[in-house]
Amino acid sequence: MKNITFYGRFENDILAGRKTITLREASDANVSAGDKVRVSRYEDDVFFCNIEVIAVTPVMFDNLNETHAAQENMTLEQLKDVISEIYPGLRELFMIEFRLI
Numbered sequence: 001m002k003n004i005t006f007y008g009r010f011e012n013d014i015l016a017g018r019k020t021i022t023l024r025e026a027s028d029a030n031v032s033a034g035d036k037v038r039v040s041r042y043e044d045d046v047f048f049c050n051i052e053v054i055a056v057t058p059v060m061f062d063n064l065n066e067t068h069a070a071q072e073n074m075t076l077e078q079l080k081d082v083i084s085e086i087y088p089g090l091r092e093l094f095m096i097e098f099r100l101i
């Protein structure tokens with residue numbers, strides 16, 4: 001099974017179903033619709049759930065909108081700040097939509 005990591009601060013939102021997408025650079029988006037993926041924390045690699053990938057869609061940073069933010073359980077400003085911190089200067093992102101399994 002493939003694996004993806006999330007920063008630990010997002011674990012509760014994922015487990016509660018409040019965060020249903022993640023925006024990644026290309027090298028971190030090697031999953032496809034239908035994949036079942038093991039999820040662990042980035043900081044300590046502790047497993048915390050499995051997800052099924054619903055879709056992987058390219059999205060430009062400048063086209064991020066309130067819908068993306070809601071799916072991340074953030075404001076749009078918070079989302080842009082987080083993305084800019086993780087991927088400084090990166091314009092092309094990949095939206096991974098997922099559900100808990």
Ligand SMILES: CC(=O)Nc1ccn([C@H]2C[C@H](O)[C@@H](CO)O2)c(=O)n1
Nearest residue numbers: 005006007010022023024072082086
């Ligand atoms: C290693 C690495 O990049 N890990 C990441 C990348 C992104 N996220 C979260 C942060 C935001 O909520 C979305 C959008 O990038 O995904 C993450 O938890 N871990």
